[in-house]
Amino acid sequence: MTEFDTPFTFKRGLQLKNKLVIAPMTTKMSFYDGVITTDELDYYSLRSGEVGAFITAAANVHESGKGWEGELGAYDDRFIPGLAKLAAAIKKNHTKAILQIFHGGRMTDSKVLGGAQIVAPSAVPAERPDAQMPRELSETEILEIIEGFKDATRRAIEAGFDGVEIHGANTYLLQQFFSPHSNRRTDAWGGTLEKRFTFINEVVDGVTSVVDASGVKNFIVGYRFSPEEYEEPGIRLSDTFYLVDQLSNKPLDYLHLSLNDYTRISVSEDYKEKTILAYIHERINGKLPLIGVGNVRTKHDVQNVLTHAELIAVGRSVLIDPHWAQKILDNQENLIRRELSSYDREELKISNGVWGFLQGMMPERLK
Template sequence: MTKFDEQLKFKSGVTLRNRIVMSPMTTQQSFYNGTVTRDEIQYYANRASGLGAVITGAANVQDGGKGWPGELSIAHDDMIPELGALARAIQAKGAKAFVQIFHAGRMTNRATLSGEQTVSASAVAAPRPGAETPRAMTVDEIHATVVAFGEATRRAIQAGFDGVELHGANTYLIQQFFSQHSNRRTDDYGGDRQRRYRFIRELLDSVFAAVDKYADRPFLVGYRVSPEEFETPGIRFDDTLWLLAQLRETRLDYIHLSQNDYNRVARADDYQDQSILAYVHEALQGKLPLIGVGGVRTRQDVTNVLQNAEVVAVGQQLLFDPTWAVKLAQDADDAMLSVPFKEAVKFVPLNKPLHDFVAARY
């Protein structure tokens, strides 16, 4: 069985010193325009020690793709210097630096977008309280967004990052194009699975074109996916297995499964015999490494995930226990934070924007 302290070399040539990575998490620490702050740089640097890689929180590729206040942005060239400082701070601790790139689509609001209407594949509101109805993107806008993901990849390369992760999960725009709930289009970007996959395929083409043109070193491209939607109609586990069958034949370096419990079982009746993580691992057929995530707090959790994945992503535990990965490597398990996170909020020092966000959540 894979051990967490083993190296992993991806097909791109990027090599992790171990199999533990920091999961992308919202921190709301960027400036109003998405520029990286000193607090944000220090936050990631404090958690990079002992990790194979850090995946930053989502960075929007266009101003209209901003999902929330304090969100990181990679939409403009003048952001490259601060992005570079962030990448170097992570790398100085021995970890690879990956930036997650995304567009929020309908999962935002006019207030966040300075009065602009949200956009999505179709003019269908998300099934959540207070959701605004988006405007369906024109074909020209779709093409511009595809280009924007490529340009964001270029900026990541020029800033010195080791890779990008496409955020195709958590109901944001990439997922919205693949979902039958948010995509009701009747043109070439909507309809059956193959047509709803077109946006993803074009994004991958754009991103890899940027890698081929600008990268002068190994540069990784990963993809994050959510396995199921609760909406009707929506993405079912069969749809995700179909999507994975497409993605495993691409140049991607890994698939990152997004879920809050690595033991979670699918809602679909036909997939009850093992965890979603196990089914996804089988579906990839060894062609792409899988990053497993969801409630990892202990050494046993790491061992459990690595039974059905090549890499373990750790989120909340690192948020409240910044040196957790070092403790894992040094067999200092007794020093790991073990109290409920709602208790940890009361005594773990976090800067004010992040503390307020976390306190409201827990």
Template sequence: MNSDYKALFDNFTFKNNIQLKNRIVMAPMTNYSSNSDGTVSDAELDYYIRRSKGVGMVITACTYVTPNGKGFKGEFAGDSDDMIPSLKKLSDTIKNQGAKAVLQIFHGGRACPPDIVPNGKIFSASDIAAEGSSNIPQALTEDQINDIIIAFGDTTRRAISAGFDGVEIHGANGYLIHQFFSPHSNRREDEFGGSLEKRLKFPLEVVDEVKRVVKSHADESFIIGYRFSPEEPSTPGITMKDTLKLVDELSDKDLDYLHVSLMDFWSKPRRGVEDTKTRIEYLLETINNRLPLIGVGSIHTPKEAKKALDEGVDMVALGRELLMEPDWVEKVKEGKESEIVTTLSKKDQDKLVIPDPLWKKLINTKGWLPVVD
């Protein structure tokens, strides 16, 4: 191994004494490849086997907590106890490769395609369509909101029963938790909307419910993380200032980690604060060593991963890199970083063990990966 990259392979220990073998995390990535009944498919299991050996922790693709929260065709389900055996297959598969297994839990809100949810009805904080969409959601009632909060706890209990090492609450990327935090999608005038503090209520109550369930059903070794997006381009929309308030609140919630969702790790704020520092710098200042931060976004090379750690994050997450090069971690560890594949060859689907639905997305979505013949 190149000694410059030794820090990537240092152990990391959470406050609950759970230890990761290195600082590299597989980022959560939707793969569109589950069975029609919501169970995890064999193709998905093979996909995770291929990518779980080197990393210290795998955060799975998201699973929906209620039927009306299903966000993608081919998404595996976490909304019923009937799914526990399916979820156990996934957790066992990841853990058998030597990585910790964390289940990402979510509700798609207004981002759900109407044709895959019950009665074609989509829901959000308010009846405001996403920018560029003609699908107008129904505003959730307070009873429905409370039911969804409970559902996040129920899916956490299933994750515990299925043997996962933890859950990650998906509060990023424009899905329901994000929608409640956003002044674009949340125009409510009750206790769940209006001021910044009221827009925080739903995300923080989900956190509290997940923590309550973990305290009742798991031991202290169970990990709870939270993923967030720092800003959104819409007006009105989440600003960096808003997010620093969210992060400050979350940092006092006794979670195990925060996970920022970024396309570019080194990007600077759009609005709300001065652009003299990167978003990561602002986040680390706000967290102030209260809990670990996972960084992600355009980290391709081991040199970039090491630079990200040097910036102060505790772990780095790789997504697209592990799609193109499942052996990224092993090659760096063995001093073979020059052999890391940085493009996606149309001939390599079998070699890369990528299920058909995901493969078609990767090949046909321009700009996501550098695809070559």
């Protein structure tokens, strides 16, 4: 286990002042066209300055990839001024700003896309209520989206961010290409496990090549992934071991596991002896730093996660108490706010989207 209050340096040179990171969380606070709002800047600013890094909510790299209303845009140069304001709002007291970039794929609907049909690797709807039938992406469109990830990375560099995180988790497009449920293609982009990794491979290579060619110093690239799916067929932990093996050999700076609880055990009967976090950390075997996450509330949780990770991300606890990190760092855990009332929303800069997220995930804390 590493100490969470000591600095951490990535291989590209960026140094975090401590090992606490704010996890990416959907805010739904941007304007309808993806431009950041003053309220959103206030939300980020309030929670920044104490942690080592802050990863933003997902920013869309292509117009076809918008997942919800109020989503941050990064698919056009016109977003650069707003992104620059966001980076500046986060970069207080040496906190580093990481822009998460993504494409929603089939996890959206035509209303969000202005009437256009949703897209995915294959014409297979998601297994969720009211899921719409997606249109299969053509190879030309796939290549265009890869360019979108590259262009969004350039914009993040120009806006003054300290890095980007490629969002390959939570059933969005990158995960959809890797999943045997959502990817039924028989061309170079699907079929075998290796071919289902092709899109991820091209996005990662494209993004890292942009960073390397730009000459920017101390700019990092991370990749977030979900370890399992419940769909049949779906991603299993053994598939994720392959994913981790491939990504660990890429010029990435970290991997970020997406879990709602760091103590979660695999659904697979073959992997019940340890937590998913422990299995993944063991598989990486020191090739890249791992960010652990999932229901972190206390200093004890922080220490437990860092048994199987180099960095730790926290989400919901920082929504409830923006100064959670400093209280953990100062050994003042008794001062951490654990519950919310409806009267706290304005003080905490919590939007309807964030409030709905909290109500769904921790109703016992809302009074």
